Amino acid sequence: MGSDARRDRLVKLLEPVVVAEGLDLEDVTITPAGRRRLVRVVVDGDGGVSLDHVAEVSRAVSKTLDAHDALGSDPYVLEVTSPGVDRPLTLPRHWRRARGRLVRVELAGDAPVEGRVTASDDSGAELDVGGVVRRVEYQQVTRARVQVEFRRLDDDDDDDGDEG
Known part of the structure; x- marks a missing residue:
């Protein structure tokens, strides 16, 4: 499966999970990192995102990825983060x-x-x-x-x- 198709599949899988936590899914990227892959999930909300909220979303996303075997058997590192302060305004x-x-x-x-x-x-x-x-x-x-x-x-x- 190509990286664009995998990304689109992950967005469709994870967006409802993030929305259920009261946030918006801004982006999902998958980057090779040695023998693993880095899966970066960017979330945001109207009032910003606290570290506690990031931790809750991270647990929910991790559980969903594992339950749906979305990344196969290859190991991955999950990073849930909020956009940087100098983020582009696109929406x-x-x-x-x-x-x-x-x-x-x-x-x-x-x-x-x-x-x-x-x-x-x-x-x-x-x-x-x-x-x-x-x-x-x-x-x-x-x-x-x-x-x-x-x-x-x-x-x-x-x-x-x-x-x-």
Whole structure:
């Protein structure tokens, strides 16, 4: 069975398991790792994913993989994780979860835009670009990624040391 077919089979098998845990299945990858294979399952949720939740999902996924003999007799290592902080924005739910975050958006036929996501829906998102709201339609986006910030917007409170 080809790797794409195996991946598609795993997605169909694991998606209901992950959804039952209250999360979305973002990706499944299978990578050779010596004599074993690394099966990476990426999950996410609207409120993020805690380590305890990852552990619960990992147990449920492992049980399902073993019960369905989905990987055959070859040994594998299972890794259940959440997307990185600089994850690409490819689906409306990714934009919804990025509300308040700084993003860089490359647009077809236009200059890249960097702004903070203020709202999103099924067809596009609104960005605050230097104090001006700009609507970006998903169909125009060629690439979008959350930017890593070391100082969040919430940290811009008045730090003059006055007590109240």
